[in-house]
Amino acid sequence: MLSSSHALSHAVPKHPLNFSRAALDAFRKLDPRALTGNPVILTTEIVAFLSTVSAVAAISAGTSAVFILQIALWLWATVLFANFAEAVAEGRGKAQADALRATRVTTIAKVIVDEAKGFIVPLPVNELLPGAIVLVEAGDVIPADGEIIEGVASVNEAAITGESAPVIRESGGDRxxxxxxxxxxxxxIKVRITSQPGSTFLDRMIAMVEGADRRKTPNEIALAVLLAGLTLIFLIAVVSLVGLGHYSGVDLNPVVLGALFVTLIPTTIGGLLSAVGIAGMDRLLKVNVLATSGRAVEAAGDxxxxLLDKTGTITFGNRMATEVIPTPGLRAEVAMRxxxxxxxxxxTPEGRSIITLAGQQGVTAEMPVGAKAIAFSAHTRQSGLEAEGQVWRKGAVDAVLKDLHLDETMLPTAFRASVERIARSGGTPLAVAENGKLVGVIHLKDVVKPGVKERFADLRRMGVRTVMITGDNPITAAAIASESGVDDFLAEATPEDKLRMINAEQGKGRLVAMCGDGANDAPALAQADVGVAMQTGAQAAREAGNMVDLDSDPTKIIEIVEVGKxxxxxxxxxxxxxIANDVAKYFAIIPAMFVVSLPALGSLNIMGLASPQSAILSAVIFNAIIIVMLIPLALRGVRYRAIGAGRLLARNLLLYGAGGLVAPFIGIKTIDLILSAIGFV
Structure with missing residues (x-):
C-alpha cells in the first residue's frame, strides 16, 4: 500500500518568544515607510534624526555635543522600544506560523479512480484537484482539506489545534x-477533496497567524486620529515656548525643544497601540480560535x-440513543440486547450510538457468524440483523408495528405513553422487535453539548442575548432551547430567515455574532459582525466567517467575548x-526649565530637578523606559471583570489615570538623581 512520506506524531510545540528576532525586527522597522501608520512614533523618529544631525554638526564644529548626543540616543531608543513592542507581539504569531510550517509534509495521495475495482493511483498533493476522492488509511497524512464520504477514523489534529489527543472523524453530521x-x-476514510492545491486551511492559517493581512480596526484608526490631534496640540504648545523663552531671556536649543516635544506627545500609547491589537488576536489563538480580522476581535467585545445554529453547534449534530425503554413485563437488559x-x-451515527449506549450499560455482543445485515430502505424504514434463525429489527414505530401486524389498540398503554413522551420532547422513537415480538422503544435525540447551559448563563450575565436558530419544528426547537438554556429560538429557519434576523438586529444598532458550521450558515456568518465557524464544519462556513474555532466548541464564544472586551x-x-502621563510631564518639566529666569515658577517646581538640562534628559529617558515597562501589560492585557461600564471607567481612572499622573514625577525625579550622581548633566 502507498503511504505518506512523513506523519505527524506529536502536538505542535508552543514556541517561546524569540527576543533576538524581535530586536532585529525593531531595527528593520526604523524604515520611515513602516511607521507611516503611526504618526506619533514617526514624529519621534524625525526628531531623533534631526537631533543626531545636530549632534554631528556640533562635533564637527568642535563644540561639546554630549548633552545633544544623549538626547539623540534616547530618542532613537524610544523609537526602537516602540518597534520592539510591536515586534514582540508579532513574534508570537511568527513563532506559531513557523511551528505550523514545520508540520507541512510531502504527501502522496491515494486517488480512487475506479471504486468498483478498487483501483488507486498515487498522485502528489500539489496535483490534487477539488472533487477527487482519496483513500486515507492508518498512518497516512490527509493530503488536503475535504469531506469524509465514507468510513470513520481516529485523527491526530495536532498540526491544527496543538492538541495531541486524537479525535473521531466520520461521514455525515458535524464531524x-x-x-x-x-x-x-x-x-x-474516503475523502472528497474540497480545496485547491496550495490553498488548504493550514496554508491560510499560516498566513493569518503571521498577521500579513491584518488591517487597522475602526477603533485603532479613531485612536490614531486622536493621537495625531494631541501631537498637533503639543506641537503648538512647544512652539509657543519659543516666545516665552525669548521674553524671559532663556535660550532654548532646537534640540531641547524637539526633545520636549517628544516627551509631551502620547508616545506611550503610540508605541504600544499596534502591540495591543496584535496581542488580542494572539490571545484568541491561545484558546484555539483563529481570527482572520482584528476588527472582529474588537467587535466581539461589544x-x-x-445567534447559534443548533445542529453541530449547540448539539452534537447526530441524533444519539439516550435510553431503551422495554415493553411492560420485559427486563431492561432484554430490550437493550x-x-x-x-x-x-x-x-450510521445513530446505530453506533446505540452500540455505545449498550456498552455503557454493560451489554455487549459479537457479530454472529454468517449473520445477514438488513439494510435500511426508504420503503421498509427499518434495519436489523438475521442470524442463526433469529431476527432483530428496529425502525419507525408505525413501520415496525405494520411488519408485526399490530395496531395501536393492541399496544400496552405504557409503550404508547413512552412513544408520545419521546415525540413531545422533540426526540425520535424507534421501535425494536425480536423474533416477531415488540420488545421496546429506543429514544433518539439531539444531545446538547456538555457545559452549554452554564456557559449561556455566563453570556447572559455579560449582557449577551443568545438565540438558537434551527430548521426543526417548533416542538423540537422548544425542547432543545429549554435544555440548552438559550434566551430565545427561531424554528423552521431558512438561510434567508437567518439573514433577515441578523439585519433586523443590526438595524437596531446591535452588534451580532453568529456561530455555525454548515454551508447553509455561510451567508449569516458573512453578514454577522462576528462570524465564528466551527473547524469541523463545511468549507463554505469556514471561509465565510471571520473567526474559526479549531475545537468546534460553541461555548468558546465566552472566551472570544472576554478577549474582545x-x-x-x-x-x-x-x-x-x-494622556495622564503627558499632562504630568508637562507640569513637571516646564517649571524646571524656566525657574532660573522666572523665579515665580519656583512654587511649581515641586520636584526640585537639578537643572533644565537634567529635566529634559530625565524626561526623555523616562519616556523611553516606560514603553518597555508597559510591554508585558500590552501583551497580557488588562484583566476583564464582568462589572458595569461606570465601575469600569472609575477603576480605569483611579488606577491608570492616577498612575499616569504620579509615575512621571517619581520616575523623572529618580532618573534626575541618578544623572546628577554620575555627573551626566
Missing part, C-alpha cells in the same frame, strides 16, 4: 470535515446578540495612562 496536514491514527443486535451492522479595556487603560 465530517477534515484538514490537510492532519494524520489518520486508526481505521480508514456584541449584544449571539435486542436493540444492540439490531444495530451491529448499522454504520480585554482588548478594548487594555487599549483604554493604556490611553488613559498615556
Amino acid at each position: 465530517s470535515a477534515v484538514t490537510g496536514g492532519t494524520t489518520v491514527i486508526s481505521d480508514w 456584541i449584544d446578540t449571539l 435486542a436493540a444492540l443486535m439490531a444495530s451491529l451492522a448499522d454504520e 480585554q482588548l478594548l479595556i487594555t487599549r483604554g487603560a493604556l490611553t488613559t495612562f498615556s
Whole structure:
C-alpha cells in the first residue's frame, strides 16, 4: 500500500518568544515607510534624526555635543522600544506560523479512480484537484482539506489545534470535515477533496497567524486620529515656548525643544497601540480560535446578540440513543440486547450510538457468524440483523408495528405513553422487535453539548442575548432551547430567515455574532459582525466567517467575548495612562526649565530637578523606559471583570489615570538623581 512520506506524531510545540528576532525586527522597522501608520512614533523618529544631525554638526564644529548626543540616543531608543513592542507581539504569531510550517509534509495521495475495482493511483498533493476522492488509511497524512464520504477514523489534529489527543472523524453530521496536514491514527476514510492545491486551511492559517493581512480596526484608526490631534496640540504648545523663552531671556536649543516635544506627545500609547491589537488576536489563538480580522476581535467585545445554529453547534449534530425503554413485563437488559443486535451492522451515527449506549450499560455482543445485515430502505424504514434463525429489527414505530401486524389498540398503554413522551420532547422513537415480538422503544435525540447551559448563563450575565436558530419544528426547537438554556429560538429557519434576523438586529444598532458550521450558515456568518465557524464544519462556513474555532466548541464564544472586551479595556487603560502621563510631564518639566529666569515658577517646581538640562534628559529617558515597562501589560492585557461600564471607567481612572499622573514625577525625579550622581548633566 502507498503511504505518506512523513506523519505527524506529536502536538505542535508552543514556541517561546524569540527576543533576538524581535530586536532585529525593531531595527528593520526604523524604515520611515513602516511607521507611516503611526504618526506619533514617526514624529519621534524625525526628531531623533534631526537631533543626531545636530549632534554631528556640533562635533564637527568642535563644540561639546554630549548633552545633544544623549538626547539623540534616547530618542532613537524610544523609537526602537516602540518597534520592539510591536515586534514582540508579532513574534508570537511568527513563532506559531513557523511551528505550523514545520508540520507541512510531502504527501502522496491515494486517488480512487475506479471504486468498483478498487483501483488507486498515487498522485502528489500539489496535483490534487477539488472533487477527487482519496483513500486515507492508518498512518497516512490527509493530503488536503475535504469531506469524509465514507468510513470513520481516529485523527491526530495536532498540526491544527496543538492538541495531541486524537479525535473521531466520520461521514455525515458535524464531524465530517477534515484538514490537510492532519494524520489518520486508526481505521480508514474516503475523502472528497474540497480545496485547491496550495490553498488548504493550514496554508491560510499560516498566513493569518503571521498577521500579513491584518488591517487597522475602526477603533485603532479613531485612536490614531486622536493621537495625531494631541501631537498637533503639543506641537503648538512647544512652539509657543519659543516666545516665552525669548521674553524671559532663556535660550532654548532646537534640540531641547524637539526633545520636549517628544516627551509631551502620547508616545506611550503610540508605541504600544499596534502591540495591543496584535496581542488580542494572539490571545484568541491561545484558546484555539483563529481570527482572520482584528476588527472582529474588537467587535466581539461589544456584541449584544449571539445567534447559534443548533445542529453541530449547540448539539452534537447526530441524533444519539439516550435510553431503551422495554415493553411492560420485559427486563431492561432484554430490550437493550435486542436493540444492540439490531444495530451491529448499522454504520450510521445513530446505530453506533446505540452500540455505545449498550456498552455503557454493560451489554455487549459479537457479530454472529454468517449473520445477514438488513439494510435500511426508504420503503421498509427499518434495519436489523438475521442470524442463526433469529431476527432483530428496529425502525419507525408505525413501520415496525405494520411488519408485526399490530395496531395501536393492541399496544400496552405504557409503550404508547413512552412513544408520545419521546415525540413531545422533540426526540425520535424507534421501535425494536425480536423474533416477531415488540420488545421496546429506543429514544433518539439531539444531545446538547456538555457545559452549554452554564456557559449561556455566563453570556447572559455579560449582557449577551443568545438565540438558537434551527430548521426543526417548533416542538423540537422548544425542547432543545429549554435544555440548552438559550434566551430565545427561531424554528423552521431558512438561510434567508437567518439573514433577515441578523439585519433586523443590526438595524437596531446591535452588534451580532453568529456561530455555525454548515454551508447553509455561510451567508449569516458573512453578514454577522462576528462570524465564528466551527473547524469541523463545511468549507463554505469556514471561509465565510471571520473567526474559526479549531475545537468546534460553541461555548468558546465566552472566551472570544472576554478577549474582545480585554482588548478594548487594555487599549483604554493604556490611553488613559498615556494622556495622564503627558499632562504630568508637562507640569513637571516646564517649571524646571524656566525657574532660573522666572523665579515665580519656583512654587511649581515641586520636584526640585537639578537643572533644565537634567529635566529634559530625565524626561526623555523616562519616556523611553516606560514603553518597555508597559510591554508585558500590552501583551497580557488588562484583566476583564464582568462589572458595569461606570465601575469600569472609575477603576480605569483611579488606577491608570492616577498612575499616569504620579509615575512621571517619581520616575523623572529618580532618573534626575541618578544623572546628577554620575555627573551626566
